[in-house]
Amino acid sequence: MIFKFGGQLQPVEIEEWEAERSPAVFVTDARHAEETLARAGIIYENEIRLEKIGFCKIENQQECVAGTLCIPKLLDVLNSRYRMFFFVNRYHIVIVDDEDFSLRLIRRIQRKRMHQGETKEQFLYNFIAEFMSRDQEMLVAYERRLLRMEEDVTQEHTETFQNRLMPIRRELLNLRSYYDEMMDLTKELEENENGFFLKKHLKYFGTLSDRADRLMSRTVHLLEYAQQVKEAYQAQIDARQNSNMQFLTVLSTIFFPLTLITGWFGMNFRDMPGLDNGYPAVMALSVIVILICIYIFKKKKII
Incomplete structure (x- = not known):
């Protein structure tokens, strides 16, 4: 045509x-x-x-x-x-x-x-x-998706976070390369090496170059924002793991002296004091140890 x-x-x-x-x-x-x-x-x-x-x-x-x-x-x-x-x-x-x-x-x-x-x-x-006219609208849509993902992270709705974030980052990286290429292309047109374009009209290509530059800057900003959302997600995962480790540490600290006590009184030496009727004493000692551990944890605000 x-x-x-x-x-x-x-x-x-x-x-x-x-x-x-x-x-x-x-x-x-x-x-x-x-x-x-x-x-x-x-x-x-x-x-x-x-x-x-x-x-x-x-x-x-x-x-x-x-x-x-x-x-x-x-x-x-x-x-x-x-x-x-x-x-x-x-x-x-x-x-x-x-x-x-x-x-x-x-x-x-x-x-x-x-x-x-x-x-x-x-x-x-x-x-x-x-x-390129719809690209700005598309980047706004990416920003909204990242905002929703950030809200999900704050509300601890992170079951499919990685599966949702990785495609967005890959697409934004792809778009960043594309806008970089468009900047180079429009600048080459503006340079007018062969003289096929009128000098008074080269401003059109400068406008296109500026537009591609703005789109690339917006894309880079979104990539940085996606990285911040990922770091927020990772910080929440780390906090959850630290909480789990803290809980396991408390349990280990409580049960370690109990294990020592039961191991000691479970050896059944012939001359061991309390061998015949020491069960209530061992139970009382164990309860005292648990209460002391809980008091220490409370004082240090661990639990």
């Missing part, structure tokens, strides 16, 4: 565009990528394989700017990504996408924005800003 630049993005037929040869955005799939690049006058020497895309990056070539986008899907941040190539020369933009994600973005731009694509710079700004 071809969209003409202008105040509004207008889809046109190939014959109509070829008759006018006006600047346009080409959206195609990998199977027709070479044909579309040739129609746009772009030469790309490397192989176009969308499944090999693993990063968001920019490659400045002599004839064009070639970029890849690897965008996490909001509902499955760890496992699923939208992958696409985009190419820019002095007049045209070519987007290679097998999932129609780019077409959905363009339709959203057509519905939401008054100035949709008067220039290449403005179109790229709208395109990148559109697929």
Whole structure:
């Protein structure tokens, strides 16, 4: 599909565009990528394989700017990504996408924005800003999940804490890497090494870079918050273990002298005093020892 630049993005037929040869955005799939690049006058020497895309990056070539986008899907941040190539020369933009994600973005731009694509710079700004538009909302959702987990820790509802926290940390780490890549990509566009963009419009890419920077800072903050929640959970676990150890220590301290007494009087030596009728005395001694231990523990506020 071809969209003409202008105040509004207008889809046109190939014959109509070829008759006018006006600047346009080409959206195609990998199977027709070479044909579309040739129609746009772009030469790309490397192989176009969308499944090999693993990063968001920019490659400045002599004839064009070639970029890849690897965008996490909001509902499955760890496992699923939208992958696409985009190419820019002095007049045209070519987007290679097998999932129609780019077409959905363009339709959203057509519905939401008054100035949709008067220039290449403005179109790229709208395109990148559109697929990043819901990220702030997504990070707020992560923050709410962490807040609920912190409340669960304070209320000692920690049965599934680790199973809930680990995916959140992994997803946030994944998003941090993604925003770092987007910062580098937008800065590369702003540097305009090939001179394909007008200097007065480079501010669009600076705005995108600032947005990616803010999103990454928010993600880093959430990672730190997740670590604090984990430390609070660990502190509660340690306190619970210390309480259990303290209880076991009290029991051991009480029963150790009792064990010594019963062991001593259980040897049954022939000349042992109290061998015949010492049972009440041993019972009394044991009770006295228990009371002394309890008094000491109370005084030291152990129990």
